[in-house]
Amino acid sequence: MVRQAVRDVRTAPPPPPADPPAEPALAALRAAVDDLAASTHAIGELMLEVAPAYLSDTDAADVLALLCEEIGEELDHGLAARRYAITSDRRALHGTAL
Numbered sequence: 001m002v003r004q005a006v007r008d009v010r011t012a013p014p015p016p017p018a019d020p021p022a023e024p025a026l027a028a029l030r031a032a033v034d035d036l037a038a039s040t041h042a043i044g045e046l047m048l049e050v051a052p053a054y055l056s057d058t059d060a061a062d063v064l065a066l067l068c069e070e071i072g073e074e075l076d077h078g079l080a081a082r083r084y085a086i087t088s089d090r091r092a093l094h095g096t097a098l
Contacts, residue, residue: 037090043071044085047078053086 050067051060057079068078076096083092 037084037093040081040093041085041088043073043078044081044083047082048085051082057083 047060047064047067051063055063060082061075061079064078064082065075068075073081074096080093080096084090086092
């Protein structure tokens with residue numbers, strides 16, 4: 001029950017900004033970044049199915065190397081997506097997907 005509640009909170013889409021940007025280009029860019037974050041979260045959940053959260057990044061890298069190769073994702077990006085799925089903190093994606 002707790003596991004499902006945590007999953008619901010972590011996978012909930014972020015709330016819209018309090019004051020949406022008036023400029024259409026900025027609104028479109030923000031929507032694109034949100035879409036990229038959502039797809040990266042889905043990839044991170046896939047990574048967690050293969051390498052659960054209790055594994056360190058080093059141990060997870062050994063397990064995820066083949067999966068990342070199969071789906072055409074760099075291992076560093078796969079590990080970042082895994083960290084993002086664990087924490088729901090976009091800072092985990094800094095320097096990789098976002």
